[in-house]
Amino acid sequence: MGKDPEHAKFFDWRMALSHAIRDRIVDRWVASTRRTYEQDGKRVYYLSMEFLIGRLLEDGIVNLGLVEEVGETLRTFGIDYRSVLEDEPDAALGNGGLGRLAACFLDSLSTIGCPAMGYGIRYENGLFKQSFVDGRQVESPETWLQEPHPWEFGRPEVRFTLGFRGEVTTENGRTVWKPSELLQAEAFDTPIVGWQGRWANTLRLWAGRAVDPFDLDRFNAGDFAAAAEHEALARTISRVLYPEDSNEAGKELRLKQEFFFSAASIRDILRRFEGQHEDLRALPKKVAIQLNDTHPAIAGPELLRILHDERGLSFEEALEITHGCMNYTNHTLLPEALERWDERLFGRLLPRHLQIIDRIDDAHYRANPTRLLSARSDGQVKMGELSFIVANKVNGVSALHTDLMKKTVFKDLHGLHPDRIVNETNGVTPRRWLHSCNPGLSSLITDSIGDGWIADLEQLERLEPFIGKDDWLHRFRAVKAENKVTLCDYIAERHGMRLNPDAMFDIQIKRIHEYKRQHLNILEAIAHWQEIKDTPGGDWVPRVKIFAGKAAQGYHFAKDIIHLINDVAKVVNADAETRDSLQVIFLPNYNVTLAEHLIPAADLSEQISTAGKEASGTGNMKFALNGALTIGTLDGANVEIRERVGEENFFLFGMLADEVMQRRMIHDHAQQAIAADPRLARALEAIRSGTFSPQDPGRYVHIADNLTWSDYFLVCSDFSAYWQAQREADHAYRDPDLWARKAALNVARSGWFSSDRTIRGYMCDIWGAESLLAP
Numbered sequence: 011m012g013k014d015p016e017h018a019k020f021f022d023w024r025m026a027l028s029h030a031i032r033d034r035i036v037d038r039w040v041a042s043t044r045r046t047y048e049q050d051g052k053r054v055y056y057l058s059m060e061f062l063i064g065r066l067l068e069d070g071i072v073n074l075g076l077v078e079e080v081g082e083t084l085r086t087f088g089i090d091y092r093s094v095l096e097d098e099p100d101a102a103l104g105n106g107g108l109g110r111l112a113a114c115f116l117d118s119l120s121t122i123g124c125p126a127m128g129y130g131i132r133y134e135n136g137l138f139k140q141s142f143v144d145g146r147q148v149e150s151p152e153t154w155l156q157e158p159h160p161w162e163f164g165r166p167e168v169r170f171t172l173g174f175r176g177e178v179t180t181e182n183g184r185t186v187w188k189p190s191e192l193l194q195a196e197a198f199d200t201p202i203v204g205w206q207g208r209w210a211n212t213l214r215l216w217a218g219r220a221v222d223p224f225d226l227d228r229f230n231a232g233d234f235a236a237a238a239e240h241e242a243l244a245r246t247i248s249r250v251l252y253p254e255d256s257n258e259a260g261k262e263l264r265l266k267q268e269f270f271f272s273a274a275s276i277r278d279i280l281r282r283f284e285g286q287h288e289d290l291r292a293l294p295k296k297v298a299i300q301l302n303d304t305h306p307a308i309a310g311p312e313l314l315r316i317l318h319d320e321r322g323l324s325f326e327e328a329l330e331i332t333h334g335c336m337n338y339t340n341h342t343l344l345p346e347a348l349e350r351w352d353e354r355l356f357g358r359l360l361p362r363h364l365q366i367i368d369r370i371d372d373a374h375y376r377a378n379p380t381r382l383l384s385a386r387s388d389g390q391v392k393m394g395e396l397s398f399i400v401a402n403k404v405n406g407v408s409a410l411h412t413d414l415m416k417k418t419v420f421k422d423l424h425g426l427h428p429d430r431i432v433n434e435t436n437g438v439t440p441r442r443w444l445h446s447c448n449p450g451l452s453s454l455i456t457d458s459i460g461d462g463w464i465a466d467l468e469q470l471e472r473l474e475p476f477i478g479k480d481d482w483l484h485r486f487r488a489v490k491a492e493n494k495v496t497l498c499d500y501i502a503e504r505h506g507m508r509l510n511p512d513a514m515f516d517i518q519i520k521r522i523h524e525y526k527r528q529h530l531n532i533l534e535a536i537a538h539w540q541e542i543k544d545t546p547g548g549d550w551v552p553r554v555k556i557f558a559g560k561a562a563q564g565y566h567f568a569k570d571i572i573h574l575i576n577d578v579a580k581v582v583n584a585d586a587e588t589r590d591s592l593q594v595i596f597l598p599n600y601n602v603t604l605a606e607h608l609i610p611a612a613d614l615s616e617q618i619s620t621a622g623k624e625a626s627g628t629g630n631m632k633f634a635l636n637g638a639l640t641i642g643t644l645d646g647a648n649v650e651i652r653e654r655v656g657e658e659n660f661f662l663f664g665m666l667a668d669e670v671m672q673r674r675m676i677h678d679h680a681q682q683a684i685a686a687d688p689r690l691a692r693a694l695e696a697i698r699s700g701t702f703s704p705q706d707p708g709r710y711v712h713i714a715d716n717l718t719w720s721d722y723f724l725v726c727s728d729f730s731a732y733w734q735a736q737r738e739a740d741h742a743y744r745d746p747d748l749w750a751r752k753a754a755l756n757v758a759r760s761g762w763f764s765s766d767r768t769i770r771g772y773m774c775d776i777w778g779a780e781s782l783l784a785p
């Protein structure tokens with residue numbers, strides 16, 4: 011780093027260490043790439059608008075097996091290893107579950123040795139930073155690239171020129187699109203190394219650049235600002251991650267981002283293929299493309315356009331090849347989150363693609379003339395339908411979600427193509443989400459069954475015989491207790507609040523959404539607080555309720571829920587009567603790193619979405635794997651978690667997905683529920699009357715009104731059952747051995763939720779890809 015150790019900051023140590031680790035990764039990376047070329051098997055391309063990576067240094071150290079060596083080396087300089095790791099900013103190139111899933115998949119693809127590449131956007135500003143001012147969310151830009159990023163390799167020679175708008179004409183019988191607005195995509199590569207460094211794949215992120223970065227004529231004419239204007243405009247395309255995780259506004263820049271990275275990736279894939287092969291008809295044998303939701307759906311029409319317009323294949327042949335390569339993962343059934351574009355906006359930006367989409371619709375109709383199911387209708391381009399029609403396989407992300415896809419959004423298309431929809435239940439990488447984030451539990455597991463579980467998580471079931479042994483269970487309890495103390499110290503240091511480490515740590519961390527029902531959780535906390543105040547000396551099971559999560563900037567109701575929770579926390583934490591029994595805290599700026607701190611310390615995992623709304627959830631898996639019990643509805647992957655860990659080790663409550671649909675037919679469902687449960691009525695009244703906002707008593711009237719008069723997500727209707735489940739959790743927590751046994755069974759039986767299992771499923775059911783590692 012060009013510095014004397016005496017003057018080096020943590021930043022310098024981190025950079026020096028990162029470069030040392032990076033050197034060791036590069037060897038494996040080059041070897042993997044070479045092997046991939048030699049074998050010439052099928053390659054997998056994972057196209058995603060989001061990769062929520064978090065930090066990378068610890069990943070590299072852990073995967074190369076250098077933890078001891080690095081620790082010792084730093085010690086000789088008098089430098090603390092953890093402090094160096096903590097200096098790294100998160101790569102927050104995603105909003106939540108979908109982006110984090112992509113990051114876990116990269117880790118598993120490399121661990122398994124599947125030749126694969128992730129494609130995305132190199133956002134200069136990742137997901138906004140969240141802070142609170144008087145309890146309200148305030149956003150500020152995230153600037154992870156302001157300091158040098160040691161993990162990426164710029165590839166200025168890998169560039170593609172792309173265009174928007176312009177004319178579609180015919181030349182010698184071929185259709186030609188002449189875009190009028192050009193820009194370039196420049197590649198930046200990050201190696202993703204797998205467990206034990208046996209394989210490394212590439213994450214390739216595209217950055218926007220001007221075709222002609224500097225206008226010399228304008229410069230010479232003295233207009234210096236205008237001379238650089240091109241470059242500034244081109245760079246805006248990869249400037250910022252859209253912070254909405256459900257699509258509302260059909261923003262032009264968003265569609266441009268989608269086309270930008272999809273088109274650059276398709277060209278890169280074709281260039282690589284054509285470097286090794288002659289016949290484009292072999293493409294489906296060599297290339298599997300996975301669309302992470304509909305955000306890269308335009309990759310389908312773009313591939314088709316190149317094959318037909320530029321390479322001269324017939325439309326039918328081009329469509330067949332495209333269909334043979336493309337697959338689509340659906341992550342939501344919420345109607346407002348299904349991507350749709352106004353056809354005028356779409357046609358202005360991508361005139362040729364609109365024509366191609368019409369031809370896809372025509373071809374689909376001719377092959378299936380029974381019904382009209384088109385990607386373009388009602389003046390809109392429907393990206394879900396487009397993706398379904400183009401894709402070879404379409405998958406849901408949990409058993410329940412896949413089933414509901416067949417019955418709801420894709421009912422008619424599923425009728426036409428009954429073999430197209432498959433299920434691949436999500437998973438999480440055990441390297442980050444157990445081994446690295448929870449070293450205490452990781453060591454206990456390895457002491458008990460060896461370290462084979464890290465790359466073969468179902469080995470965790472071999473823990474079951476240990477759970478009956480008192481001394482083992484005591485060690486298990488001690489690990490959790492220690493993790494809780496560590497978290498208490500972390501929170502005290504950063505947020506000035508001392509939590510009671512003996513209390514049950516009850517944690518809900520995820521994006522703030524009405525369907526995820528953080529307001530159900532805080533309502534129960536209010537009712538619980540009121541009940542404690544009724545009998546202050548009572549024998550209560552102490553609770554610490556921890557919340558964290560960001561709300562989309564324009565989602566006002568979600569922001570009001572954050573404000574409410576912060577206001578409730580203020581009142582409750584200041585209450586001397588209740589403070590030994592109940593504490594509430596909302597931690598700011600939830601991100602991957604904060605999750606790594608929180609999850610190992612959790613006793614209770616809140617997974618309380620309205621049934622039928624959460625496609626899968628993946629936080630639920632991380633908690634179970636780290637020995638938290640779930641309180642949850644039968645939604646998303648909760649269903650499969652409960653099946654595996656055992657119903658007696660899961661606090662189930664609430665309506666089922668079909669009961670939810672029934673209940674909504676009752677026009678006064680909320681009032682009925684409120685009338686039937688005095689605790690709910692009293693908690694709502696406290697919100698309505700300003701108990702938590704005494705200086706501004708009307709602040710939360712609209713929340714109480716919404717819950718009373720509309721309550722689309724059935725918070726009131728599920729309240730009593732939720733309350734009951736919480737009391738069952740209290741009851742179980744009173745018996746520490748019983749609780750520890752249940753928690754340990756959650757760990758032992760969660761091995762199936764490894765993203766290694768998920769990726770093997772994709773390889774076998776969807777991609778037809780094989781590992782290039784010796785078994």
Ligand code: 26Q
Pocket residue numbers: 105106107108109111252254255256257258264305341342347349407436624625626627628646
């Ligand atoms: C689309 C268009 C315009 C602007 C934004 C968007 C957009 C961006 C992000 C729409 C959706 C998302 C993210 C969705 C998401 O994270 N879904 C979650 O995916 C997880 C992985 O499968 C599941 O576990 C969660 O249940 C699901 O909510």
